[in-house]
Structure formats: structure tokens, C-alpha cells
Amino acid sequence: MSYATSLVRSLTLAATVAVGSILVSQSAMAEDLNVRFSWKLKGEYGFFYLGEEKGVYRDAGVTPKLGEGAGSQAALGSLVQGQEDVVVLPGIFAISAIQKGMPVKIIALYQPEAPVVLISHPEKPVTSPKDLEGKSIAHSVGETGTSYLGVFCEANKIDCAKVNKVQMDSQSRVPQFLQKQVDVVSVYLTNDLPVLEDKTGVKYPVLDLTEYGLAVPGMAVVASDDGIAKKGAALKSFLAANAKAIEMTRADPAAATTALKAVWQAGPSDKVVQQQVEQTSASIHSSAGTPVGWIDEKAIAEALKLIGSVEDIGEARPLSSFYTNDLLKQ
Known part of the structure; x- marks a missing residue:
């Protein structure tokens, strides 16, 4: 072997060892973040797992520990107790909790309008707001799609007294609809609708609530005030990695x-x-010239009005107490 060949091999080996050492060092330095979803696995969470698989979070210096949840209330409770560093849940629930005094903030809002639609049976289609009159619709307490029906009716000049809102347990809504006990049910484009259409082989008529002015904040990333103060750098890296994964x-x-x-x-x-x-990707957007997840103060203000339309919220807190965009800034 010539001296030149030996030198090249030695340098190549040294470079390989150096790269390996850097990767090990980065992995060792990565900060763990406990990330809790508000619900069980679904397509909405796909980008987190792609980012994890492709090393996007590792490269950003964080290691997200992703976990399923059992509802927004439980997720927020574990966040305040310090068991989680961030939770991923519908923004409307975070806004309601903050208004009630919970010491947390929205640090990214990926869905300014939750992708909720009303579906109906093909033989009795509801594809415009006026079609709701004379129909029955499944409703459960706290359910996004029908809780603010009064606001939706007023905005679209329809008579809500002519809509029969049938209250039932949340788990009964879809089965009752499939059994044709009610005419209409609300579902998420990013979760329920693809499952239902695949299961039944039916293409359901759709009334997209967002197209007719109902903007209920959807997927958001929420952290505690204490967590933002103590882990701000790691949270900022996490959000930057989310943007790449999206x-x-x-x-x-x-x-x-x-x-x-x-x-x-x-x-x-x-x-x-x-x-x-794909429906999740279509629903994630932010204002032109702002990073993905950027929170528009107007969205918070409108959400507070929605919540105030169905419950007494007292005097609204200052809008700045509900969110921060600081962790999204480059």
C-alpha cells in the first residue's frame, strides 16, 4: 500500500469517527420533552412521527417523548402538575382553561379553524346552512361541531328554532347517525370522516362549518407558564422542528x-x-409572512366570544395572557 493511499484511508477513518462522535454528542445533549396528545393516535399526529423518524427533533437538540391522551382536561391537568412539558390539544379548550385561571399558554396554533364539518345522509343532504332547518342534529356537551350552533345560525341567518338539537352521550352520536336516528352529525375531516366513509362505503354530503364563518381554534401546542420560563430554549427548538416536520x-x-x-x-x-x-396538512396554515403555528390575537378574541356565547366567562382576561409567539420567532 502506498503512503498516499494509507494517508487517505487514515483521514477517512478519522472523519468517520469524528462524525460519529458528533452524532453521539448531539444525542447525549438532546433535551427530553414529554409531549402528551389530548387523544388517541390519529392521522393528525403523523408529522410528529415522521419528524422523529427522520431525525428532525434530534437535529434540533430535543427528544420528544410522545404519548397518547385521554381528553383535553386530563392533558392540561398533567401539564400543570409538571408531568408533561407540552400538550397538543384543540386550542378552544386551552383558551377556556386559561380564562378560568389555568397558568398555561398557547405557544403554537396550527389550526386557526378546526376542520369540523357536518355530514348528512345522501337522501337528506345538508350542504348549505339553510338546509339545517327541519333537520335533527346530534349534540353532546362540549362537542366542537354543535356547541356554537347558535352563533353559526345567527351568522348565516337561519332559524335555529327549526333545527332539532338532540342531546346525547358523545359516544352515541355517530352510531345514532349511522342508524338514521338523527339527520346530521359533526365530524372531523382529519379523523372521523375518512374512517366512516371507508367503513360504510358511503360518500356523505358535507357542510364545511369553516367555509360559513365558524372558526373554532383547533390543534394547538400548549405549555405551562413555569415550563416556558424554565425550558424556553428547548420548546423553541421543538416548535422549529415541528415546522420542518409539517x-x-x-x-x-x-x-x-x-x-x-x-x-x-x-x-x-x-x-x-x-x-x-393529507386533510391535516390542508388545515394547517398561518398568516402570510409568519411562521407556521403563529397565533393571531384576533383568533383568540373571536374564540372568547364563542365561549361566552354558551357560558358565563365573566370579564375576559387580557388577550396577551392566552398566548405567546416568542418561541416561534427566529
Whole structure:
């Protein structure tokens, strides 16, 4: 072996060892973040798992410990107790909790309008607000799609007295609809609808509530005031990594589907999960010139009005107490 060849091999080996050392060092330095979803696995969470698989979080210096949840209330409770560093849940629930005094803030709002729609039976289609008159609609307490029906009726000049709102347990809404006990039920484009259409083989008529002015804040990332003070740098890195993962998912929804299904073997078919993933990507947006997840103060103000339309919230807190965009700034 010539001296030159030996030197090249030595340098190559040294470079490989150096790169390996850097990667090990980065991994060792990565800060753990406990991340709790408000619900069980679904396509909405696909970008987190794609980012994890592709090393986006590792490269950002954080290691998210992703976990399923059992409702927004439980997720927020564990956040305040310090068991979680961030929770991912519908923004409307975070806003309600903050108004009641919970010491947390929204640090990113990915869905300024939750992708909620009303679906109906093909033989009795509801595709415009006026079609709701004379129909029955399933409703459960706290359910996003129908809790603010009064506001929706007023905005679209329809007579809500002619809409029969049938109250029932949240778990009964969809089964009652499928059994044709009610004419209309609310579902998420990013979760329920792809599952239902795959299960039944029916293409349901859709009334998109967001198209007719009902903007209920959807997927948000929430941290405690204490966590923001103590782990602000790590949270900022986490949000930057989320932004990259979201863009990767837009570009390759099939890859996000595969990454999610790797930890969700009991989930629906790849086709259904990919539909959920694609609908989620379509629902994530922010104002022009702002980072993904940027929180518009107007969205908070409008959400408070919605909450105040169905319950007594007292004097509204200052809007700045509900959110911060500081962790999204470059």
C-alpha cells in the first residue's frame, strides 16, 4: 500500500469517527420533552412521527417523548402538575382553561379553524346552512361541531328554532347517525370522516362549518407558564422542528403515514390514515409572512366570544395572557 493511499484511508477513518462522535454528542445533549396528545393516535399526529423518524427533533437538540391522551382536561391537568412539558390539544379548550385561571399558554396554533364539518345522509343532504332547518342534529356537551350552533345560525341567518338539537352521550352520536336516528352529525375531516366513509362505503354530503364563518381554534401546542420560563430554549427548538416536520409531511404524506403506522399497527388502513394526514396538512396554515403555528390575537378574541356565547366567562382576561409567539420567532 502506498503512503498516499494509507494517508487517505487514515483521514477517512478519522472523519468517520469524528462524525460519529458528533452524532453521539448531539444525542447525549438532546433535551427530553414529554409531549402528551389530548387523544388517541390519529392521522393528525403523523408529522410528529415522521419528524422523529427522520431525525428532525434530534437535529434540533430535543427528544420528544410522545404519548397518547385521554381528553383535553386530563392533558392540561398533567401539564400543570409538571408531568408533561407540552400538550397538543384543540386550542378552544386551552383558551377556556386559561380564562378560568389555568397558568398555561398557547405557544403554537396550527389550526386557526378546526376542520369540523357536518355530514348528512345522501337522501337528506345538508350542504348549505339553510338546509339545517327541519333537520335533527346530534349534540353532546362540549362537542366542537354543535356547541356554537347558535352563533353559526345567527351568522348565516337561519332559524335555529327549526333545527332539532338532540342531546346525547358523545359516544352515541355517530352510531345514532349511522342508524338514521338523527339527520346530521359533526365530524372531523382529519379523523372521523375518512374512517366512516371507508367503513360504510358511503360518500356523505358535507357542510364545511369553516367555509360559513365558524372558526373554532383547533390543534394547538400548549405549555405551562413555569415550563416556558424554565425550558424556553428547548420548546423553541421543538416548535422549529415541528415546522420542518409539517413541511416534510406536506411533501410526502405517504412517508408520514408509514411512520405513524409503525407505532399504530391497530389503526385503520394506510389509505384512511393517509387521508387523515393529507386533510391535516390542508388545515394547517398561518398568516402570510409568519411562521407556521403563529397565533393571531384576533383568533383568540373571536374564540372568547364563542365561549361566552354558551357560558358565563365573566370579564375576559387580557388577550396577551392566552398566548405567546416568542418561541416561534427566529
